[in-house]
Amino acid sequence: MNHKPMSRTYTNLEIARSQHVFKKQKHIKLRAKHNWCDVEADEVDVGKEVDMKKKTARWEQWGGLVEPGHPKTLVLFWLPSRATAVRSPGPGPIAKRDWKPVAKKFLEGRDVILQTDGAKAYKMKITGVLRDSVVHKKKKIVVRGRAVWVKPHLTRTRTHKPPSGE
8 A cells, every 4th residue: 555645644633633732722721720730841852854965863842731630731832943963862952942932921920830851941940930850761770780670750859838938
């Protein structure tokens, strides 16, 4: 069977999904129902386009925000593509210039606890946002000569005291 009809079908489905998300996320408000809620943020690499003449790869990267347990609060944002070497493992973490407009638009003044990975861009000071760092992937460590997998965990236990004193 020719692969083009299948490819076209999946491409059209992805376009329809992204249009639906962008249409719905205009009305999404994080922390709409209660004070000081958790919000998770992360970025993902969804593919790369290789230019063999220039020996570079351009990455397709998206980011997202969501309140855990409330999938209807999902907010997706596209990150500008970056050029890297062909064999590089990825485009790297989100940059401050890409994170700042997203944080201002969706998080500023909303009283949220932002749970993110260790990217430096997420450490930016934003009013109404407290931050926790998490480790997403399990790690393999050697204990007494045996390899053991350690589950993901919060990088440090924190007690947050909001500006209101609660």
